[in-house]
Structure formats: structure tokens, C-alpha cells
Amino acid sequence: MLGKLALAGIKNRRRDYLVLLAGLTMSAAIFYMFANLATNQAFLKANAAISSANVIFGFGAVLLILITVVYIMYANSFLLSMRQHDYGLFMMLGATRKRVGELVFLETLILGTIATAIGLGLGLLMSKFLVGFLLNMLGLHLSHLTAVYVPAIVATGVLYVGLFILASLFNLIKLTRTTVLKLLHSDELANQPKVKPFRQMVQGVLGVVFLAAGYWALASIKALQLAAIPIALVTITLGTYLLFRATILMVIRALRHTGWAKKHLNGFLLGQLNFRVHNYTRMLTIVSLLFAMALGAITVGSGYHRQLPMMAEKIGTYTVAVHDKNAREQKLIDQLHIAHQATYTQKRQGKTVYYNASELAQTPVELRAYSNSGNMNDQKLYTESLKKFKKSGISDLDFLSLALGKVGAYSPKILTAKQFAKQSGKVVTVTTVRVKNLQQDLPALKKLNQLETARFSQPGTMTVGNYQNYEMMLAFFGGLEFIGYFLGIAFLAMLASCLMFKILSGAPGDQRRYRMLYKVGVRQSLMRHGIAKEIGILFLIPGIMGVIDVLFGLQMFKPLMAAPMSPYLGIGSTFLIFIGLYAIYYLITLALYWRIVLPQAPND
Amino acid sequence: MTTNTVVSVSGLEKTYGKANERQYTALKGLNFTVDSGEFVGIMGASGSGKTTLLNMLSTLDTPTKGDVVVNGHDVTKMRGNQLADFRAQEVGFIFQDFNLLESLTAEENIGLPLALKGTPSKVMDQAIHEVAETLSIADLLQKYPAELSGGQKQRVAAARAIVHHPAILMGDEPTGALDSTSARELLDLLTTINEQQKMSVLLVTHDPFSASFCQRILFIKDGQIGSELRRGDQDRSTFYQGILTELGTFNE
Numbered sequence: 001m002l003g004k005l006a007l008a009g010i011k012n013r014r015r016d017y018l019v020l021l022a023g024l025t026m027s028a029a030i031f032y033m034f035a036n037l038a039t040n041q042a043f044l045k046a047n048a049a050i051s052s053a054n055v056i057f058g059f060g061a062v063l064l065i066l067i068t069v070v071y072i073m074y075a076n077s078f079l080l081s082m083r084q085h086d087y088g089l090f091m092m093l094g095a096t097r098k099r100v101g102e103l104v105f106l107e108t109l110i111l112g113t114i115a116t117a118i119g120l121g122l123g124l125l126m127s128k129f130l131v132g133f134l135l136n137m138l139g140l141h142l143s144h145l146t147a148v149y150v151p152a153i154v155a156t157g158v159l160y161v162g163l164f165i166l167a168s169l170f171n172l173i174k175l176t177r178t179t180v181l182k183l184l185h186s187d188e189l190a191n192q193p194k195v196k197p198f199r200q201m202v203q204g205v206l207g208v209v210f211l212a213a214g215y216w217a218l219a220s221i222k223a224l225q226l227a228a229i230p231i232a233l234v235t236i237t238l239g240t241y242l243l244f245r246a247t248i249l250m251v252i253r254a255l256r257h258t259g260w261a262k263k264h265l266n267g268f269l270l271g272q273l274n275f276r277v278h279n280y281t282r283m284l285t286i287v288s289l290l291f292a293m294a295l296g297a298i299t300v301g302s303g304y305h306r307q308l309p310m311m312a313e314k315i316g317t318y319t320v321a322v323h324d325k326n327a328r329e330q331k332l333i334d335q336l337h338i339a340h341q342a343t344y345t346q347k348r349q350g351k352t353v354y355y356n357a358s359e360l361a362q363t364p365v366e367l368r369a370y371s372n373s374g375n376m377n378d379q380k381l382y383t384e385s386l387k388k389f390k391k392s393g394i395s396d397l398d399f400l401s402l403a404l405g406k407v408g409a410y411s412p413k414i415l416t417a418k419q420f421a422k423q424s425g426k427v428v429t430v431t432t433v434r435v436k437n438l439q440q441d442l443p444a445l446k447k448l449n450q451l452e453t454a455r456f457s458q459p460g461t462m463t464v465g466n467y468q469n470y471e472m473m474l475a476f477f478g479g480l481e482f483i484g485y486f487l488g489i490a491f492l493a494m495l496a497s498c499l500m501f502k503i504l505s506g507a508p509g510d511q512r513r514y515r516m517l518y519k520v521g522v523r524q525s526l527m528r529h530g531i532a533k534e535i536g537i538l539f540l541i542p543g544i545m546g547v548i549d550v551l552f553g554l555q556m557f558k559p560l561m562a563a564p565m566s567p568y569l570g571i572g573s574t575f576l577i578f579i580g581l582y583a584i585y586y587l588i589t590l591a592l593y594w595r596i597v598l599p600q601a602p603n604d
Numbered sequence: 605m606t607t608n609t610v611v612s613v614s615g616l617e618k619t620y621g622k623a624n625e626r627q628y629t630a631l632k633g634l635n636f637t638v639d640s641g642e643f644v645g646i647m648g649a650s651g652s653g654k655t656t657l658l659n660m661l662s663t664l665d666t667p668t669k670g671d672v673v674v675n676g677h678d679v680t681k682m683r684g685n686q687l688a689d690f691r692a693q694e695v696g697f698i699f700q701d702f703n704l705l706e707s708l709t710a711e712e713n714i715g716l717p718l719a720l721k722g723t724p725s726k727v728m729d730q731a732i733h734e735v736a737e738t739l740s741i742a743d744l745l746q747k748y749p750a751e752l753s754g755g756q757k758q759r760v761a762a763a764r765a766i767v768h769h770p771a772i773l774m775g776d777e778p779t780g781a782l783d784s785t786s787a788r789e790l791l792d793l794l795t796t797i798n799e800q801q802k803m804s805v806l807l808v809t810h811d812p813f814s815a816s817f818c819q820r821i822l823f824i825k826d827g828q829i830g831s832e833l834r835r836g837d838q839d840r841s842t843f844y845q846g847i848l849t850e851l852g853t854f855n856e
Contacts, residue, residue, distance in 0.1 A: 256712075259725040267719055271707035516703045519664060520764075521692025522720060523685045 009086045010107075017082075020075060021115050023501035027071050028119025028160050030494045033127050034064055035152035037486060064494075067286055069163060071498055072112075074283070076167040078505040079108065080174065087175060097176050104175050105168045112164025120156060124148060134485050204246030210239030219555035228556065240545055241285040248277045248541065265522065265530040272513075272534055276506065283502050284542050287495050291546025294491030295578050296553050301484025302574045303557075303567055304477050309438035312470035317366045317381060317398045318342075318432035319441075320448055320465045323456055325431055332451075333433060335444045340366060340434040346403055349425030353403035353410035356420040361386045366434070367393050390414055401464045402430050404456075438470060492578070496585035499542070503535060503589055507596040518599040531593055539586045547575070609673075610772050610804045611638040611661065616670035618656055618827075630656040632827040633670070638772070641802040643795070645818035647810060647851070653827040654808045658776050661806070662695055663687045675771035692720050696765030696773040700780035702757045704749040710760045711745040717768040735763045739793055755786025762790065766797060772804040773797070779814050791817045812851060816844035823850065 010017055037043065038061050087100050128147035214236035221228040252274050261267045277284075318340070322329050333341075342363040347354040364383035384393055393399065400409040415423060435441045445467045463469050514527055554567035616634040621627040630653045638644050648654045659665035660672055663679045672679045675694050682690055696717075697703070704713050711732055718728045736742040739759045749757055758778060765773055775794070779787035795817055798805045807818060815821050817840065821833045833850055835843045 262715060262719050262725040262728055263722060264719055267712045267715065268705065268708060271705065271709075271712060275707050513705055513707070516705060518688075519662075519691070519697060519699075519703060520716060520720075521688050521690070521695075523688040525685070526720070 009083065013082060017111075019501070019504055020079060020082075021111065021118075023497055024072070024075055024112070024115035025119040025122055026493065026497040027068060028116050028156060029123035029126055030490050030497075031064060031068055031159070032120055032123030032152055032156040033130065033490050034061070034487070035155045036123075036127050036147070036149045037483065039151050039155055040149055065159065067290065067494065067498070068159065070282065070286060071501075072160075072163045072167055074498075074502055074505070076108065076171065079111070080171055081505075082508075083107070084175070084178075101172045101176050104171045108168040108171050109164055112167065113161060116157060116160040116164070119160070120153060123156070124153075130486065130489060134482060200246045200250060203242045207239045207242030207244075207246055210235045210242065212239075214239055215552035215555075218553050221556045222559050232553075232556075236549060237285060237289060240288055240549075241281060244277075244281045244284055244541070244545075248281075249274070252277065265517075265526055268517070269530050269534055272510075273537060276534075276538075280502065280538065283498065284538070284545075287499050288542035288545035288549065290491050290495035290498070291542050291582075292549030292553060294488045294495060295546060295575065296488075296550045297484045297486075297491060298488030298578055299484075299550060299554065299571050299574045300557055300567060301481050301486075301488060303569065303571075304481040304484065306439070306570055307566075308473050308477060308481075309442070309470055312466045312473055313438050315469050316466040317368050317396075318434045318465050319438065319467050320433050320445060320452065321402055322431045322433070322448065322452055323428055325429070329448060329451055332444050332448045333431070336433060336441050337436045338433055339436045341431065342366075343429060343431045344402070345420075346428045346430060347420070347423050347425035348403060348405075348410055348428060349423070351405075351410055353412050354420060354423050354425060355412060355414045356417055357386060357414050358417040360389065360414060365389065365393060365396070365399055367396055368398075386414075398465075402432070403428070404458045404464065432465070438466065488578075492581060495542075496582065499539065500585060500589045500592075503538060504592060504596070507593055510593075510597045514597050515599050524598065527598060528594060531597065532590055535590055535593060536586065539582070539589075543579070543582060608640040609637050610640050610642070610675055611636075611806065612671075612673045613637070613661070614671050616657070616660060616672060617668045618653075618660065618665070619668045630827050631660070631667070634824075634827075634829060636822055636829060638804055638806060640804055641798070643798045643805045643807070643817070643819045645807045645809060645815040645821040646824060647812075647815050647821055647847075648824035649810060652824045654810070654824055655776065657824070658774060658806075658808045662697065662774055663691055692717055693768065694771045696768070696770040698758065698761050698765050698773070698775040698778040700777040702749070702754075702761045702781070704757055704761055704764075706749045708748075709745065710741065710747055710749070710752070710763075713749070713760060714745075714763045714767050716764060721768065731767055732763075735767045738797070739763050753786070754782050755789060758782060758786065758790055759793065762793060762797075766801070766803065769801075770803075772806060775805070775807045775809075777809055777811070777814075778807070779809070779811060787814065812844060812847045815847055816840050821847065821850075 083104070087104065090100050090103075091097065124147055131147060214232040214234075217224060217228045217231040217235065224231065252270050255261055256267070256270050256274070261270055319336075322333065325333065342365070344359050344363075345356055364386070366381050366383055369380050369382060394412055394414065399412065403410040403412065435445070438445070449467055449471070458464060463472055514531075517527060554571075557567040614635050616631055617629065618631040619627050619629045634657065646654055646657065656665065660667050661674065661679075663682065667680060670680075674690075677690060677694065679687075679690060691697075704710075705716075708716075714732050714735065715728050718731060723731070732745070733742065736745055739762060741756065741759050741763060744752060744756055744760065749760070752760065758781075762778075773794070778794075779790060782790065791814060794805055794807070797803055805818075807814065809815055819835050821835075823830045823832070831850065833846060838846065
């Protein structure tokens with residue numbers, strides 16, 4: 001009988017349960033997506049350019065587990081707050097605590113298991129879609145990457161069901177220790193946080209100190225090595241939490257005493273935030289960290305995506321070298337945005353390749369000045385006189401690569417025009433092309449390179465021209481780029497559903513308040529604006545903190561992205577896209593909130 | 605319509621349920637007026653239609669038929685923002701369950717109707733402190749509703765209801781959740797407000813004690829006005845006996 005009652009109770013609150021289930025499902029799905037990458041050793045070994053990727057994933061996993069624990073805790077308290085009135089009623093009707101306890105335990109566990117199961121399914125689909133989409137967009141090929149990875153499925157299942165068993169036990173204990181009356185009237189109080197100025201001062205100062213320590217750790221990753229990451233994680237988390245605790249309440253308190261607070265619904269807005277932000281401090285801290293990690297990961301990923309061509313451009317002197325170009329290749333070359341082009345005639349005999357001095361004099365070979373400063377921007381292109389070239393330039397690796405045989409490079413010799421005419425040997429013409437912007441011409445270059453390598457085989461360890469350099473670097477750093485994008489999107493989804501869920505879980509309580517406002521005669525539009533502001537502020541606080549975190553956190557990638565690459569280059573557009581996605585989440589939350597909270601006028 | 609009529613109800617009908625479903629008529633052609641400065645009670649048993657009537661008067665619900673004119677505004681013709689503004693400016697409410705916003709202090713709760721109008725904060729402070737003096741809650745202004753007793757909460761609610769000088773104060777069982785001392789205090793306060801500020805009061809109740817503070821009582825039965833009782837020159841306790849007698853025969 002009690003089971004039936006419980007089921008009826010759930011039916012009555014279908015919508016709340018749906019929100020809860022959706023939130024948990026999303027969480028499980030995202031965790032699976034992450035675990036799919038993090039636990040796939042073969043994939044990591046094959047694609048992560050740096051050995052520390054494993055460690056980074058380790059920290060990521062720990063962090064994600066912590067977030068999941070907190071998330072489930074929130075979800076659980078939401079569940080309990082929804083149900084405790086019913087449970088209180090059952091006890092009042094004479095059900096034993098033991099019986100009600102069983103119900104609580106089962107309900108939590110069943111809900112959790114369903115959410116995990118659906119979440120895994122969703123995670124598989126999302127992995128498949130996202131992996132396909134990202135690889136396609138980035139033009140990458142990564143080995144050992146599949147959407148279905150059994151160890152990840154097991155890890156996700158075990159973690160979630162385990163956590164839900166814990167949550168059920170927690171609910172059981174909490175419920176059996178609370179009195180019936182408290183259960184019946186639990187949702188009528190709004191706690192008012194006390195402000196203790198001295199303690200808050202200390203908290204604020206400590207928060208700033210911790211944040212500074214964290215940012216310093218990130219910037220000095222070269223000295224601290226991998227220790228920088230856990231140090232930064234702990235200090236930034238603590239710092240953010242303390243700073244939020246210390247400042248947000250103070251600001252709201254201060255605002256409440258101004259004239260601004262006495263206009264329209266502003267006072268109500270501040271009152272709402274006042275008791276809400278206190279509950280939200282932990283959540284906002286986590287969200288700001290997730291925001292930072294998501295944005296950071298995407299920024300780094302897109303940094304590689306945009307900057308690898310730039311890096312490749314600075315190595316070598318020409319983009320592609322085409323031997324005995326045919327009509328199809330000429331057509332492709334015509335599509336390129338050419339900065340410099342040269343064509344030389346070669347005569348190959350034995351292990352020697354002969355060049356015509358007059359051709360070399362007419363279009364001198366471009367050389368690159370490799371400086372010792374390590375700054376690639378200093379490495380300018382130059383040409384030298386034929387006489388000088390014969391001495392030094394002739395041994396330039398890029399020049400040697402123009403004539404590659406099966407075993408290696410032919411050794412070049414420069415003959416005068418007359419001697420060259422007499423010289424016997426296989427005649428080959430080679431055209432070198434340097435494009436203005438590698439990124440711009442990538443599709444045409446790719447085809448050109450395919451045609452070239454199909455006709456002339458070259459030793460596997462050698463690259464000719466900086467397009468091939470780029471391809472090699474892509475294979476090397478592409479894994480990192482992919483991980484950046486993937487994690488960024490996963491973290492964003494996680495953070496937004498965390499925040500959305502937490503905010504929505506407060507909606508039923510707000511329903512009553514807005515109903516009161518409605519009765520007192522507050523215009524609908526005023527309520528709408530009020531809600532938009534309130535939720536906007538809750539989204540904005542972690543957003544701002546997250547952006548600051550990222551700006552400092554990118555320091556960490558300076559050693560990995562040496563000049564001319566820079567983790568800070570072109571982050572504006574990445575930030576804009578990311579903030580756009582974040583704003584979409586805000587709008588969805590807002591629309592849902594409006595629907596739950598706003599009272600309907602009688603004649604509508 | 606004369607200028608000294610605050611509320612005028614004519615032919616008011618309310619039917620619940622859609623046309624093709626089983627319908628229930630809560631109000632069946634109600635007619636009455638409330639004069640300016642009058643203290644009127646509406647009595648009736650549960651389900652007699654008292655609350656439905658009050659919802660019509662306060663625009664929280666729309667009538668099926670008939671007219672409701674409050675302080676010169678025909679509320680049945682209003683829509684959207686007009687309705688909200690009407691509630692905010694012309695009517696003051698006291699509810700059985702207080703309807704205070706627990707996230708705001710007493711002061712902020714009382715100031716809400718003025719804030720909605722965009723009143724300058726100095727004027728607002730003055731109005732709040734004036735009304736707080738009248739209701740002797742000046743020392744409670746900085747407290748949150750959770751820190752107040754039921755009687756104190758209802759006095760704060762009353763302060764919020766009259767701070768913007770509405771045309772009429774409406775109470776829906778305002779003493780329903782109070783102990784007898786607090787209830788008496790509140791009713792005395794309402795009487796004072798009615799007498800000193802000449803504010804019309806409309807009290808919906810099923811409690812004869814509360815009703816005995818009114819000058820005139822309308823008895824509703826099954827959606828119609830069954831009878832009317834005037835206090836005239838009687839003192840309150842005599843009037844109370846009169847109400848009890850009326851109730852005793854009214855429900856037969």
C-alpha cells in the first residue's frame with residue numbers, strides 16, 4: 001500500500017522528477033564521455049604528444065569524480081526536499097520508520113540506476129556524434145578511438161551506482177533522525193546568513209592570497225613541473241570559494257541600503273540573491289572552475305588548430321616542391337596564393353644531381369636564417385649570391401630535399417649553363433612554391449601533396465616543404481588539439497547542466513514568492529525582468545571568475561606553445577563562441593524558470 | 605455611480621468548469637455596494653462563495669457575468685498590466701497566511717507597494733515609518749518574517765496593505781491563523797485605520813467574533829446574499845450576540 005502511495009507521489013511531481021532525471025542522466029553521459037578518453041590507454045599512448053597527458057587526465061578524472069559527488073549530493077537533497085513532506089505524511093498516518101526508510105532507500109536507488117542506465121546510453125551516442133563531428137571538423141585521424149569502450153562503461157556504472165547507494169544510505173539516516181513535524185513543515189523557512197565583518201575580511205584576504213598562489217603556480221609550470229597542476233587546483237578552488245563567501249554577500253548587503261534597492265523589484269532581487277548566494281557559494285565555485293577548464297581546454301585546442309600552420313610556416317623555405325608537374329598539379333598550383341615560386345631543371349646521374357647556374361642566378365634559392373634566440377619570428381628568409389650559395393647554401397637541407405632518391409638525397413652540384421647542357425642524366429624539373437598563408441591554402445595543398453607523393457616515393461623519415469612539416473606536426477599535436485576541444489565541450493555541458501539544475505531546483509520554492517508578488521500587483525514584465533536579472537547574476541559570477549582563471553591559466557601552456565605560437569593568440573573569437581554557448585544555456589534556464597515560476601493570469 | 609461608493613457589484617456570476625463539462629456555479633447574481641469609509645463584513649460557511657467573491661473584487665479571478673466597479677474602475681474590463689497596476693495601487697490585501705516574502709525584512713516587505721510605484725526612497729522611508737508607528741511595529745522593521753510571531757507578521761502584512769493609501773483594504777480571514785489576543789489586536793487596529801484614515805475595509809470571514817467589528821455584515825449562502833445585518837448604535841458585544849443569533853437561524 002505504501003509503495004502505491006509513494007508511486008502516486010512521484011506521479012504527481014512528474015515534472016520535478018523529469019528535471020532531476022534529466023540532470024543526472026546528463027551528468028552520467030558526460031562522465032562516460034570523459035572516461036571513454038581518460039581510461040583508453042591505447043588511445044592516449046598513440047595520440048598524446050606529451051607523456052604528461054596521462055597525468056593530466058588523471059587529475060581531470062579525480063576532479064570530475066569530485067564534481068559528480070557534489071552534483072549527486074545536490075540532486076539528492078533536491079530529491080529529499082521534494083519527498084520529505086510525503087514521507088512525513090506517511091509517518092503521521094502510522095507507517096513505521098523502518099518501512100518509510102526502505103521506501104526512501106529504494107526510491108533513491110531506483111532513480112539513480114535508471115538515470116545511470118539512460119545516461120550511459122546517451123553518453124555512447126554523444127561520444128559517437130561528438131567524436132565524429134570533431135574529427136571531421138579538425139581534419140584529424142586518431143587511432144584507437146571508439147565511442148564504445150567497455151572499461152569506461154564499467155567505470156561509469158560502478159561510480160554512479162556506488163554513489164547512489166551512498167546517497168540512499170544518507171537519505172535513510174537523515175530521514176530516520178528527523179521528527180515528523182519537521183518533515184511536514186520543512187520548506188517554509190528561508191535561512192538568513194549572518195554577516196561577521198572580521199571573519200569575512202580574513203576570508204577575503206585569504207581568498208586573494210590563495211588565488212594568487214594558484215596563478216603563480218600555473219605561470220611557473222616550468223619550475224614546478226607537474227606539481228603545478230594539483231597545487232593550482234587546490235589553491236584556486238579554495239581561493240575562489242573564500243572570495244565568493246567574503247565578497248558577494250557584502251556587496252549585496254551594501255546594495256540593499258542604497259536608494260537603488262528601493263526601486264521596483266530591486267529590493268526583492270537582492271533579498272533573493274542574499275539568501276540564495278550563500279547556498280550557492282560551493283556551486284558557484286565549482287561552476288567557475290568548470291567554466292575555466294572548459295574555456296581553457298577549448299582555447300588551447302583552437303590555439304593549436306589555428307597556430308600549427310603558423311608554426312609550420314616558420315620552418316623551411318618553401319611550402320611544396322612539385323617534380324615534373326602535370327596539368328592537374330598546375331591547376332592546383334594556380335589556385336594557391338603564391339608568395340614565391342621557382343622552377344629549376346635537374347639532371348640526375350648516379351648519386352649526384354646537377355643544377356644550371358644561370359637558373360639559380362635568375363631565381364636565387366631562398367634560405368632561412370635560423371637564429372639562436374629560439375624566437376621563430378626572428379628567422380627571416382634571405383637569398384645570397386651564386387658564389388656564396390655554392391659554398392654554404394648548397395648544403396641547406398631544404399635544397400637537398402629537392403632531389404630525393406629511394407635511399408636519400410642526391411648530392412647537388414652546380415654547373416655553368418654550357419657544362420649543364422652537355423651533362424647527361426635524367427632530366428627532372430622541380431617547382432617550389434611558398435604560399436602567403438598556409439592555413440588559407442590547406443585544401444589545395446593537401447591534394448597537391450597527395451598527387452606528388454603518389455608519383456614520387458620519398459623516405460618515410462623525411463619531409464619535403466613545410467606542408468609536409470605541418471602534416472607531421474598535426475599528427476603529433478592533433479591528439480592534444482582533439483582532447484582540448486572534447487574536454488572543453490564536455491566540461492561546458494557539465495557545468496551548464498550543474499548550474500541549470502541547481503537553479504531550477506530552487507524554482508518550486510520561488511513559485512510561492514512570485515505568486516505573492518502577483519497578488520500584490522506586480523506586473524508580469526517586471527517579474528520577468530527580475531528573474532532574468534537574478535539568474536543572469538548567478539550565471540555571470542562564475543563566468544567572470546572563470547574568464548579570469550583562464551587568462552592566468554593559459555600561462556601553463558606557454559612552454560608547450562613556443563613562439564610564434566602563443567596560448568593567448570586569437571583567444572577573442574574562441575571566448576566569444578564559448579560565451580555564446582554559455583548564453584544559450586542561460587536562455588534555456590531562464591525560459592524553463594519562467595515557465596515554472598510565473599503565475600498565470602486568470603483570463604489567459 | 606455616486607462618488608462615495610467604493611465598491612459596486614451588480615449581477616455578479618461565476619461558473620466553474622467548461623461549457624460541455626459538469627459545471628458548478630459559485631456565485632449566482634450578486635448585488636451590493638460598499639460606501640467610502642465603510643467597514644463591511646462578508647460572512648458565510650465554507651463553500652458559500654466568500655473567497656470566490658473576494659477573488660473577483662481583487663481581480664485575481666474573472667467573473668463569468670456581471671460588473672465589478674472598484675473606486676471608479678470597472679475591473680472586468682481590465683487586462684494584463686492594468687490589472688497588476690490596479691492591484692498595486694487601488695487595493696490593499698491582508699491574507700490568512702500573511703503572504704510576506706521571507707527573503708525580505710519587514711521594512712522591505714512594507715515598502716514593496718511603494719517601490720513598485722517608483723516612489724523616491726525618502727518619501728518611502730517616511731511612509732514606512734509612519735505606518736509602522738500606527739501599527740506599533742517600529743522596532744520590528746529590520747527583522748525577517750521568520751523571526752516574527754504570527755500576530756507580528758499579520759501586522760506587518762497590514763502595514764504593507766495600507767502603506768500606499770489604497771481605496772479599499774480587503775482581508776481574507778486575516779485572523780484565521782492568529783491566537784485570540786493577536787486577533788483582537790489586529791481587529792482593533794483595522795477599526796482604528798478605518799476610523800482615523802477613513803479607509804474602506806472589506807472583511808471576509810466565517811468567524812463571528814471578527815465580524816462583530818464591522819458596521820454592516822452581508823451573509824452569503826450558496827452564492828447569493830441571504831441577509832444583511834447592520835450594527836447601528838449597538839456596542840460590539842451586543843452586535844456579536846446578534847450575529848450569533850443570525851447565524852443560528854441563517855443556516856437552518
